[in-house]
Amino acid sequence: MSVSATTKVRAGSSASAAAARSERGDREGRRLGLALTLPAQLLVLFIAAFPLLMQAYISLTDWSPLDGIGWWQAWELWNSFANYTDLASDTRFWNALWRTAVVMGICVPAEFLLGLGLAILFMDEFAGKRIFYSVLLVPMMVVPAVAGYMFFMLFQSGGPVNDILSTLAGTRVSVAWLSDPNLALLAVIVADIWQWTPLMFLILLAGLVGVPEDQLKAATLLGASWWQRFVTIVLPRMKAIIVIALAIRVIENFKIFDTLYIMTGGGPGVATETISVYIYKLTTQDLIWGYVAAIALAILIALSLLAAFAIKRMAAAGKEAP
Amino acid sequence: MTNMIRVSRRRLLASGGQAVAAIAAVGLAPKFIRPARAQAADALAPGMIGGPTGFEGAERYQYGPDTPEGRAIEAVKELKGAGKAPSRIVLGLSDGSIGQLTQPFPAGAPSIKELWEKETGITLDIVGVPNGQEFTKTMQDISTKGGAYDIYAVEWNRLGDLAETGGIVNLDEYVEKHRPEWDDPERGYVGGQKGVSLLNQYRGSTYGVSLDGDFQVWVYRTDLFNDDAEKKAFADRHGRELALPATWAEFDEVAAFFHRPDQGLFGSTDLRNQGWGYTNWYQRYVSMGSPNQFLFDDAGTALINSEAGVKATEEYVASLAHHSPDAISWGWPEQYGNFASGGAAMTCAFSNLPKFLDNPANEGSKITGKIGSMLPPGRAIDDKLVRRSVLWLNLSASVSAQSQHPEACYLLLQWLGSSRIYAWMTANPGGYFDPFRLSDFSDPLVRQTYHGYHMDIVRETVARTVPTINYPGATAFHNALDENLVAALTKSKTPEQAMADTDREWKRIARRVGEDKLLEAIKANKEAWPTVLDPIGT
């Protein structure tokens, strides 16, 4: 969201520059611009037009592939807004949404704090820095599906995680992680933190390194403590980058599926059923596609409003701070 | 061979269906190899027009012109002559079952695929579908008009869902014409026409051909139950003889007696996990009434949110006490692994458990020669014992409405699903298709693979087996039940809540499916429920 904010500001400035040029009669530029944006516009249209129209249409019906009629005949099963009213009272949907929010509420701050902590440790030179840096980034390069299988094994009750805990505790630990609703959620969260803390670390370290050394030195000479320097000089300069790092993780974490689904399948019960898992189950098992379409559109509208709101806020903030 | 001998249970299990073909080749085959070589490759017994050759006893699987197999092959040839047969049939089949069609068994025999191709000249193209994805892939092919398969093989109880989509072909016309004789009293389905109706039909029409027999069967450890010290300890504690449990109360008592987790022995390892465990809830629930406690009444009202439902759920949750602490996350592989290592006194599983675990070739199994089979526990009602098991998963094959040659596809299924070819196929340990026809239970090759003691119990269990939900919306109904049961197991819900919530979700599903469709399907389903009652004291 903030991402778009920054860019919107930039887009604005380049747009005005372009406008200035086109006033000079730069029709060639405009024509070329149109041509160059055409493929992207077509791709967006291609993926948006039909799916949106179709979803909007079938979301007003009870259509399911089980009905034996094509989706275009869905009007035979018209139910007006029943899907949307169902959605309002679908506790499983709201629980899944809440669970997604909980996962996000734990994962994103944890990834941020761990990433920031590591980044601070990596601010200056020390022996082995380069190799440590490279190795710490590896988790985010592992294909998520593969990570899912590995964590599934790690969290077996006779598995490696309990083995380590047993060694540390000095007594046999045999917790059945994936059998317990709360622990299963915790296991899924740990896997996400494992995979995505490196991205936070990468971005935040780059931001930290960008803080001008001389300002820090001046502050040190003035007797500022490390904490004071961090809060008064480093954090303000990192504001934009922090917002971007958080935004990326919030967006991607909202869609959490691959690793989680392979680890738990959303279970035990519905203990780890996030919004993507819920939709996946409705799509492939319950097959109530009209209802799925209603959920999809509701999410799209909610997200678009959120995004537009955030962009507005960011643009306003962007204008205040030069 | 040396490799074979060192084979461990883990190996056996881990490699699953693909692995067992090797047992076929190495472990079981020598008995059949001897004279087979002497026979000419194509020598059919007198009067036979087709079937496998090249091994001792092959004539049992050969067929004359007036058999379902013979008619199927002849009809295919006719279609071919008329230019109405395809050059290729694409069969979507779950990965673990392909071996039974592609791997020769016993030694000297052709594979099923080779035999079909030789006799008809039509290529059989088998496309693997990951286990558990059968229904998803099929629905996708139907709803998007993908046309990737001629034949789908999907869990039996989704037949209603599939038929309602119009994506599979009504086979009545072909059944009439080619007479598969599924209800043959000697060789046909258990229960005759009732069995056929249950497995192959939906709302009175044939839509599928059963290729499986996933009746859940109970097994126990003979070494524990026959041990004198155990017998004495049990008698001392409970004041009665240690015996195979006839009722659920006895079962829970015996399981509790053997439950010694500190010694690595659990009372029972019947499944409790998501997607599988609910079948064990079924057994406890349906035996709450005589002859059956139904899931729905004739008006389509769910009966689970009741005293019977709550009590079954309470028992189901309480029984966790004599299970592994991991039970909620244990699936088939972990269950078999635990039982093979001598980790439990009893379990309920697919009928193939003894085929894998009571097998001299499986050196890793600590319970070879120590497995016995028993009827499901039940309840005493009105001086009779109601023992009930459950039919679950059970692949059956249907012809895609997108196939250009539905009749040829049906004929393949008639050939494959008829007694001779089917018995030969199910005896092959290379896949998961289990015996279910009367002729299978007495077939020497099948009894060899599955063990005689087990086959007799399987046959009796089949007669006491309740079908799972097979109406439209089956998947959604089961998922709702399943999720609530797991919630009860993890103590996130009380049994009362779990049943009440299931009831509420079922109502919603019923509304979406359409009650008229449902009522008819519920009625047809109920007709297949068993009525066998046992005298008390058996």
Next chain:
Amino acid sequence: MTRSPAFEIFRYAAILLALAFALIPILWMTSMAFKPIPEWTATGADLTWWPKSPTLDNFRFIFGESTSALIVALDRTAGKPILASLLSATFGTIIAMASGTAAAYALSRFGSGQNLPLALIQLRLFPPMAVMIPVMIMWSFLGLVDTWWGLALIYGIVTLPFAFWLMKTFFDDMPREIEEAALVEGCSRFRVFIKITLPMMRAPLASSALFVFILNWSDYLIALLLTTREWVTIPVYMASLSSSMTGQLYGAKAALGLIAAIPPVILGIAIQRHLVRGVTFGALKQ
């Protein structure tokens, strides 16, 4: 800045802890890939961190050669899925980069396509699962199901936002003087873009492309729904090695996982520096 010895000790301790956390799952996968069958599922007291008798059998197995009497060689080896992953991820990257770069340049220089920034953000925000029904129907209608080009197309679309945003950042920051000089000399705008701008952007292009490639390579959900047989990708193929009914082929999965990790790790390390610039969308001026 000099630090106290106490800080150095703390630093190394903390980093080692982080390394352990990062590496345990990876070590487990690596070790599993070399374990023989009996060690795969050994748990509890039998659990082994390192293979007791290391073997390459798992790698041989996924390429169709079985060295155990108990595992029959696979009909479908990992070769084709690896090819499918490579083709779909590569061409998906080309689609995303070509259209994304062109659009980014147009917006950056001529202000064309003002709707794209928000539209593409929405495209990325939206859970792919929620649009898969119409996509499955479209793909089936167009004959794109179970083809690598069909996968490449959808990959190109879902990663287009990243390609666009990354390249736009780079174009915005690129000095205009050289382009303007070329224009003065009479080059057409298109020639300037092709002959002057793009060659100068070689490094950003490469790093953005690699980042987009990694995103495509990682996909599981889309390929699960849009492939059936011929062109299943690595993650989907891996699932067929691990179904509940066949028992888990843990070693084979780990071996394939290790192979699947090679391209992203190599590429990822190669582009680390640019990656930062890319994912922060230029908020970070280096």
